[in-house]
Amino acid sequence: MLNYLKGEFYKVFHRKSFYVFTGVISLLAIATNVLSCFYGGLGQAEIFDQILLMGLYYLVLPAYLVLLFTDWISGEESKNGTMKNAVSMGVSRSTIYISKFLVALAVSFLSAAAILLALYGSGWLLFAIGGGVSMEYVTYLLQGLMGALPLWMACVAMGICLNSIMRSNILAAFLSVGIISILELPIMFLGKIWAGFEVLKPYTIMNQLGRLSMVAYPGVEAGSIVSTAALTGLVYLVFFFLLGLLVFRKKEIR
Amino acid sequence: MDIAVSTQHLTKVYKNKAVVRDADIQVNRGQVYGLVGRNGAGKTTILRMLCGCALPDQGTISLFGAVEEKGLLMERRRIGSVLESPSFYPYFTAKQNLEYYRTIRGIPEDQSAEEALAIVGLTNTGNKKFKNFSMGMKQKLGLALAIMGNPDLLILDEPTNGLDPMGIVEFRQIVARLNQEKGITMIISSHILGELSQIATHYGFIENGRIIEEVSAEEIHQRCRKSIAFTVDDGAKAAAVLEQSLSIQDYEVLNGNQLRVYQSIDTPHLITRALVNADIAVMSVVPQESNLENYYVELVGGGKDA
Numbered sequence: 042m043l044n045y046l047k048g049e050f051y052k053v054f055h056r057k058s059f060y061v062f063t064g065v066i067s068l069l070a071i072a073t074n075v076l077s078c079f080y081g082g083l084g085q086a087e088i089f090d091q092i093l094l095m096g097l098y099y100l101v102l103p104a105y106l107v108l109l110f111t112d113w114i115s116g117e118e119s120k121n122g123t124m125k126n127a128v129s130m131g132v133s134r135s136t137i138y139i140s141k142f143l144v145a146l147a148v149s150f151l152s153a154a155a156i157l158l159a160l161y162g163s164g165w166l167l168f169a170i171g172g173g174v175s176m177e178y179v180t181y182l183l184q185g186l187m188g189a190l191p192l193w194m195a196c197v198a199m200g201i202c203l204n205s206i207m208r209s210n211i212l213a214a215f216l217s218v219g220i221i222s223i224l225e226l227p228i229m230f231l232g233k234i235w236a237g238f239e240v241l242k243p244y245t246i247m248n249q250l251g252r253l254s255m256v257a258y259p260g261v262e263a264g265s266i267v268s269t270a271a272l273t274g275l276v277y278l279v280f281f282f283l284l285g286l287l288v289f290r291k292k293e294i295r
Numbered sequence: 296m297d298i299a300v301s302t303q304h305l306t307k308v309y310k311n312k313a314v315v316r317d318a319d320i321q322v323n324r325g326q327v328y329g330l331v332g333r334n335g336a337g338k339t340t341i342l343r344m345l346c347g348c349a350l351p352d353q354g355t356i357s358l359f360g361a362v363e364e365k366g367l368l369m370e371r372r373r374i375g376s377v378l379e380s381p382s383f384y385p386y387f388t389a390k391q392n393l394e395y396y397r398t399i400r401g402i403p404e405d406q407s408a409e410e411a412l413a414i415v416g417l418t419n420t421g422n423k424k425f426k427n428f429s430m431g432m433k434q435k436l437g438l439a440l441a442i443m444g445n446p447d448l449l450i451l452d453e454p455t456n457g458l459d460p461m462g463i464v465e466f467r468q469i470v471a472r473l474n475q476e477k478g479i480t481m482i483i484s485s486h487i488l489g490e491l492s493q494i495a496t497h498y499g500f501i502e503n504g505r506i507i508e509e510v511s512a513e514e515i516h517q518r519c520r521k522s523i524a525f526t527v528d529d530g531a532k533a534a535a536v537l538e539q540s541l542s543i544q545d546y547e548v549l550n551g552n553q554l555r556v557y558q559s560i561d562t563p564h565l566i567t568r569a570l571v572n573a574d575i576a577v578m579s580v581v582p583q584e585s586n587l588e589n590y591y592v593e594l595v596g597g598g599k600d601a
Binding site for chain 1: 362369376391396398400440
């Protein structure tokens, strides 16, 4: 598995797309802070608090962004017809699937770390250096991240799963976006047939990520919101990971 | 003789249609095995099953003696293959593509990719991306991937597709050299029988998913060599005339009344005269010269798409 992992990292780090994507988003984050500085003035610590808080409202973005990495790592195999090469070299399908999942996770974390560092690092330098940082807002953000992390990992698992079992990476991308964005709609429709389905409505990825912004609301039980989001994420993660693994092991490789 | 690859009752069904049925093949070490059949006969499906890309519905595969799934996975590391068209990452150069697969295969020698590229004559592609390669270059890169790391078995599916005449000649030379110098066993499927006949040592003929014959190139050569076919009324008596009157030993009697004579074929009139003089009725005298293509067409009963 180590060789396959190394190979997948080689593939990601030897193409421009990873650097361009991470670089552009990081630059946008920095540019946003510079613009805020232009309008709000240097050293305004409350602006940095707002940036920390803003992070809670954008927790849904990484759910979509990780799909790009799963497409590079897994989806492009079907587009380029390259999966047959690795399979015929005697790499087990489980190794391929698990490695792709792990590499997609690692690359997503790496990219996210760079982007967050750019956003909060530049924010801190422009607004909070020497002025102190409100730990209250940092806590809100950390709580949000704790709840969102399993949901983002679930999105990685979903991306790898759908790209591994579907022939078209474009269809897999559309389906992934659909599951994140509008899963509530089919649940509502099914709820009309049998009311029991309505129970599932709050547990869509979108709803759970959206609810995490509430951790900063006064009087809200943040622990419950975060743990529900984390557990929901874990359920999605296990479901998609196992579904993809089981189907991929028997799949006809083209 | 060491068996490199064998299958027993190998069967694959797609949408209720068996595309490979009860296929038994045997490839011994050092052989160049030509898998011959028309489009849709099941050649690629057999190769895909050998490589693990398709799973058999019935039957077994043995690679270097391993039959169980775990063993097959291990033995596939000794295989280099090009299935259907060569597929690579379009945004990588030839070397980057091979480096990626070298890492995956765990080949420790750093120069393996360079060596493989040198063997197929692709060292001068520089920073050119795979997406900008010509068909011939893609085929060569596919072959480079297959031979990287010195595999014991090469599985090549229609490897000369898209190659120009010079490319075909080069490919043949590379394959022949690998077989002779490194003793690499090969399974090659091809439509171009004239081409295959120059490198294959054994053949498997497949028709409608069934292996209808496995035969050595030697045997085919024997069957296809120049001869004269005599149709006579008494084959046994004619055979005696050939041996006693004309001292001909190299002949066959087929179906009781057909003689295939491989000796003295430049003087058919002398043989005919001797037979007639011995009171044997000679119904026809037909010079025969065949090749792999004719042999195949006769075997499968003709067809447009061989």
